[in-house]
Amino acid sequence: MSHAQQATENPRISERRPDTEVFYPAIALLIGVFSAVLGLVPGWITGAKLPLQNLWANQVMPDQMPFSLLPLSQYEVLGLIALLTTGGAAAGLAIRLWKPAHRRAAAWWAVGGVLLVHSVAAIQSFVTLGSGLMGGKLASFYFFGLLAGVILSVAAGLVAVLLFASKSRATTTLGVGLMASPVTSWLMLWAVGIASHRNLPLEVVTIAHWLPAALVGCSLAWCGLKPPRRLVVWALNLVFLWVIPAVFTATQSVVGTRVIAGDIPEMLLMGRQVLTAALGPDGGAGQTLLLAVGVGLAGVAIKAIAARHAAGQQ
Incomplete structure (x- = not known):
């Protein structure tokens, strides 16, 4: 029986798109590749050169540093995380x-595309x-620490692909919560690359x-409060x-200091002190949390009102 005869007898077959059915692995792979490249672009705006290194063997000017697909530097740790995770979120x-x-198979093909680009970029860099x-x-400590x-950032980017590609709203919302800060850093890299820090x-x-609070709040509004188990997503x-x-x-405070570089106990102590201060009441997190909750609840209320209005018109 030909495909046309099968489509006539079974309408569901005629509704399928043979092109995407056959070529979805290639499409998903290309999505992963394109998204990963897009994620790295902010790091290339200023010329895709390796930043100046404190431990470089020869003294050179910034424009004499070699070509590098990743801006490897202890001062660019947050930027590296943003570059290597945002592409994964975009692919998902x-x-x-x-x-x-x-969808699940397509997500894994996209993971393969993201991993391919990030592997090439990491090896070259x-x-x-x-x-x-x-x-x-x-x-050596510096090299392997950056590695x-x-x-870890590449692995986080691959997890982001799966979270954002999920059919579950709750799972995707968790992905937004995890990626809100890296995506904001990624956007700031664009801004700094175009305008520079001074301007x-x-x-x-x-x-x-x-x-980040606005992104989290919007995702919570989209997720909703029902069923009640989604309150766990809100809390997380x-x-x-x-x-x-x-x-x-x-x-960034720990890896960006040269005073205690290589002194693991001192670095851990400093990291604990900065983290404790940032998590404390003077860290400024309270206002951002209130904004996220406010946006989320407002969004839920607007959705409820719209649903009632739509039901009343029927």
């Missing part, structure tokens, strides 16, 4: 919006870094401060909004 979101028949660093224990951070308007910095996202920026602040 694209799969969710696409809604392929084989670390080969370049390793070839220019001076020798010694501190240089561990990049591997960056103060309004941009203010928006960046409140944007608020915890993410409270803890993740504090962890980022502590991490």
